[in-house]
Amino acid sequence: MNRLARLCSDNLLISVVVCYMAGAGCAFWFNDFLSPLPVNVIAPALLIFCLLLALCIQSRFRFFIALPFFMVSGVLHTHGALQPVTDSHHIAQLVAQPAKVTLAGNIATMLETNNERTRFTLDCESVLFHSSDQDTAFQPVRGSVLLSIREEISSRYVPGTKVMVIATVDRVRNYQTPGAFDYRLQMASRGIHCSGWIGSQQEIIPLSGGRISGWQAIVYRLEEVRQNTANFLDQHLPSRVSGIYQALLIGSVANISPDTMEAFKANGCFHILSISGLHFSLLGFFCVGVFTFVLKRSTWLLVHTHVPTVALLLTAPILILYTFIAGFNIPTIRSLITALLVLYAVLLRRQQTLVHLIAAAALIVLAFNPLALFTPSFQLSFAAVLAINLIYPRLPLFAENPSDQATTAFMMTALRFVQSMFYVSIAATIGTLPFMLYHFNRVSVVGPIMNLLIEPLLCLWALPCGLLAVPLIPLVPDVAVWILEAGQPGIALALWLSEAIMRFPYTSLWTITPHLVEIVVFFGAAILWFRQGSTVVPRLAAMTLTFLLLGSFTSSLWLKEKDRPLSVSFLDVGQGSATLIQFPDGTNTLVDGGGSQSDLFNPGSSLIAPFLWGRRIWRVHDVIISHPHEDHYNGLPFIVERFSPTRLIVNGERGEEPAYTHLLQLAEQKGIPLHTANSGEVIRHSADVTFTCLGMNGLRGTGSRLSINNRSLVFRLQSGDHSYLFPADIELVAENILLRNRLQFDADILLAPHHGSKTSTGPAFLQAVNPKFIVVSASQRRYGRFPDSEHVRTWRQRDIQVLITGQDGTVECISDKKRLRVSTFGGKKYDFSK
Template identity: 35%
Template sequence: MLNNLLPVAVSFFALGIGFAVAESKENVAIWVAAIGVGALALVGLRFRAEKTGRLVATLALLLFLFLVGLIHVTPHLNPPVGPEHLVNQIHGRQTVTLIGNLAKIPARLTDTDGKPATRLLISTELFLLPDTTGGADAISQFRTTTGLVQLTFLAPPPADLSPGDRFMVKARISQPHGYATPGVFDYGKYLGHQSIWLTGLVDSPVDIMRLQTDNPDSWFKPSVSYRYLPERLRHRVATFLDQNLDNPVRGLYKAVLIGDQSEVPEEVLDNFKATGAMHVLAISGMHIGLLVLLFYAIFIRLLKRSTWLILHIPVPKVAAGLTLMPVTAYALIAGCNPPVLRALFMATVVLIAILFDRQKALLTNIALAALVLLVWQPTSLYTASFQLSFGAVIAIAIFFDNIVGRFLDRQQQSSAITRLPASVRKTVNWMLAGLLFSLAIMTAIAPLLVYHFNQIALIGPITTLLVEPLLCLWSLLIGLAAIVIQPLLPGLAVLLLHTGGFGVWGAEKICAVLSGIPFADIQLPTPSLLSMLLYYLLLGCILHWRHRVARFLASFCLGLLILIPAGRQAISYFAASATVSFLDIGQGSATLLALPRGTTVLIDGGGTSGERFDVGRQIIAPFLWSRGLSRLDGIIITHPHTDHYNGLPSVIKLFKPKKIWINGSTTGVDPSYKELLNQAKELGVEMIIPKSGDLLWQDGGDSLRCLLNPSDGGQAGSGEAVEKQAGLNNSSLVLKLESVGASFLFPGDIDKQTEARLLEEPEARSALRSNVLLTPHHGRKTSNSGAFLAAVAPDYLVVSSGRTTPESAFEPTLAEYSKKQGVEMLITSRAGAVFFTASAGKLTRRRFCTDY
């Protein structure tokens, strides 16, 4: 009875945890539907022969577990409430001096300009605010505190600082903030799930002072708490790799051995993602599972060499117990982060199941592992690694007997297979099993991959078959051997490390070649929770295809999966409404127009970017996918400043717009802008330079018009003269959208001089009147004159600006006009993305950050 009920009970406990973060009415309805379906299908079928009372009691138990999950996760979703925690003693951004221990190995990074940077995690003990008076006894002014703080500075890691060392640092810290745009990875929430509620910047490495006096070359120090010893061991391994390998082999080897991907070049990461091999670089169940199989087989073979042991001890059980030791040691080297601990615990459950002769109850063992992990760390349910790990394991448990096992049995009986030599036959069977396992796992986790990454690698099963042996059976095992013998035989250890490096090098080259194959991977819009629920219901019905009801439900689910996206397209085409979305994109601008007839146009697409952060790939694209878009009809670049276009190369590649409108500026443009235009031409995108007054889009009485293109020599004067006299800002296209009874003005970065020129022409002045104004030049003092605001007379002001922009940079007239006229001013860095919907002559506004 317990075996049947435990997976269902854990599912309802997890449902309660998931329900806690339902962010919309649609999601709440789907969660409720999932609960109802789960209760009827999973419980009703199992207890169909039982009495009604037993069924009601079981349903009550499942509802109770759902509520327990909901209550259990709630405290983990918000910062700690204790007054001693540092997050409750810091308000806004403050400069503080911290004393504490280095909790993790320093992570090597690169900043937005490609310069070396370092990230430290400090477990705080004391802090000192700058207004504290002190002197020789200033240490007495420090106050006790707790909590983790993530610090970043622009320099390589300090050579004398190791995990567990006590140090003092001066930094500017605050609560972390990501980009408040739908579909975008929430970095602040990600850190919160790791109990990191504060981040900070260190101005210089000289602001870091180590307080320990032990020998820095020793990885074991009596003064260091034992909880830091695994991290110190990782640091020693990382130093060993730094001294003997070059990138990209060093970065990849660090990822495989100690779970540190910070040094893997971005291009190499993209190749692994595109070929579906990214999971090989993340230490998880696959790595731990392979080690379990390897060491279990070794111990079985060694123990069976003794007849006495075979006769007097249960060899499989002893081998299972012995296997736990090397696997646990690898988990310590890998950092004991949540994915590693999750994989270790799942392996431990399997090995304990062998000890108690319960290895056949695989689903029950998986459910037990999930239950303990969710009790220990409930927020791990929201992570992609948790969902993908358990999804893959469940897929193996279900698909093996139903599909893979049957197929391999038939292959064994095939005449073509039986005629092969035994060694060849075994190799073929292993390859077929690996390929089928990869296909089964990809089928099971496909919706999760699209939901989290909007990407499916069609070539993934083949890549996995080629890369996994190189990294996991060659490089990983040889690298672990090198780590073990390094203290005793350093020369041999280096030789082994370079030998294992050939596997890493080969895996990198394979992914680089395969990523260039057309359609190696496809990008897809984010699926709805309803679509995912229907997909898994369809899979369940296919597994029970022999039943008539299952075939009917499968047809029903398949029909809905086809109709849902088609219905969305039809609704967007025939809906008499328009939605304008101003994205929170940092210091830049990006606005999506969703117009009648399903037309979509993106105005600008730039913001804060760097070597490892592409604003187009990591903000604009996820937002478009979250809106169900896979194509754009057009892109408008108001002017060639990087904060208006540097995210567009990725957008053009992923969403293949039909047209791009540009202002035609040629003077003083950055080479990256010319590269962008060349990229668009190579992809066959039509390039258009509109003139002042041109219509860019029209549907009945609705239109998107270019009011002004200074570069075409219109009413603002000669194009070249404007560019030379006032720079690229004043060459901005000025656009106006009129749709469904509402109007929006997009003036780019024009300054007060061009504003005045627009006001000189009576016709142009009257055309400026709009309901919503995207303030020129991000609300800066160089623009936004009182006369211009009066002519536009907006009901809403939208300022697209970054969080680091000081209040003094904004034009005071904006705040004065907002207060005097009762006009709402929305700054994207505070309100998050802002959405306006015009329908039936009514304009409604919605903010992503509801607490603004």
């Protein structure tokens, strides 16, 4: 007990931070359970109880009360942040569905422009709704809205400009597919709950308003500096070089092309493009050096002050200003807080360990932004710096030899420097590996080596040039351009290296999503491996945990499940369709794989693949393309690349879309055979499960006159007493052909033909199928057309349960011989037996 007390006492800050995070995690994972409870009453009562308990126990054990105190604080603080906005004047309360509105307010952030759109945040002051059922006058409003426009905006719009915009605004929403990125949480951690689209620049009108003063004026001015810096870089440097400089100097990656982003991700160097502690270290050392040099020119200061202390104090405001110029994101805030704490520790002569400073930085960040704990940027940023500080000192460096000659000593010093940088990269990779796999399912094999090559080019060559040039831009722009051009070769060489390594296979690996237990085991094994003075027993334990972890992580490759129930998952992919069938024998089939898409978003890499990885699926056996329309296949190139299907089943049409031709060529390059399915063909048979093609190939009445939709492949899945029908995008014409051919296509669950449009699901077809459920794969924004409102009304009048992926989220159906269970991402559950 005394040993535990001493350990907690010596590391009290670390202990309370861990407890706070544990409480925050409980609030996050059990939010649905806690929401109905009066947490705001229970938690403060527990805090008061902890304080009273501290008065009743021995003084040497009182610090133990801090642990439950901070844990309850974490629950209370995070639970409050997770609750919906309750302010009746907040924009998120006034907008529940997509709405056309006129907003008045101030541009709050720099304009970020890429090839697809321009984005900025608007601090709202008033709103006018265009719908007739709401007030036709402006009403006061609070909150921020992230606005986008598909064109470049005039440079006269700078942060702080008062504008009026016409936009279609909605609450920030997620794709309701397990594994998809939690965009709503990411935006909520930045205080943004609504987003919107502006039709054209003509719908942005500058307003004359009262002068902004105080703290807000300073923030707007710093954002204006960011925008002016970005504009200067764009005007005077090549676009690729400007994009890298903007990432390094102002924390904006908007102007980096997708290909360049992919290259940096593949070689494990993407973190270099995020402003981190290295940026602050370079800026801090430079400022301290300059201030020290200048202050030492004064005899009076040397006599009456401690010059190094004054230099440190003068450096702090510059670091704070740079934090705002760099975008004020989580890695930047963490770096600032750590840097300020280091300065404080140096001033007090107590700079013994950085771990406590890292813990303090984490606690401060979470105190102001409790939701940051659950964002990838927080986890990766703190995991990397913590791993470097804990693992790096335990790695062996080449020993110094005092008897070495000067040349040999110099070479050994250089070698130790390179070795140190390599070890830092190794340590950061180990610390962030579980989080990288959990959030992004990807790890770079060449990361440590590429960091060794690229980091000096960007951080020790281009970055110092950029930091030196930025303050000179408004003063002597020609000199600033010259300095920036001096760093340009470093960026060019880094880009060349990044793209060159992409030509080699297996530079990065894509993996399944690890379980939380596996993450805990990983860190437990890492602690045992790097524990100082470890004996044989800890080493054996570390080795055992490592083998168990590898076995668990790869088990779905070599351990085949037998006799599991059939699972059919209709994914929420926006306006499109993707269905995963997992058969009892362990094989799986993906029926279609397309959805909403943009230059920066692909349903294959962002939705379908994360779902498959979350299901521990390394390989897809069959991929079916019902017909060559983009909303049914635009996510499949990524699936074909990463999941190596054994065959691609198509309807035989070549289609009119170049992207479809490219997909077929990709399959051919990878040696994946194409198979044209015909009516009556059994695609897969497993135990009591039969998956059959009903058409449209091989049916009487079909021909070239049919549209592409009406030539879609139609499948029926029979599992015991339950059945499913997948009619793709067939319309009334094809439905009538199926009826005339007298096929068996009754089904308990029907995937609505053509996303539920009014041109499909005729009365005779619906009567023949006679479903208990109709699943509509369609975007929430297209409701009314997909599915047709009249169809939905008719279906519900027939007591058919209607589930729409855009509203209810991913729909999962699990069936065995007698029982059928249906559940949705949104929490609906149904259970049927025959």
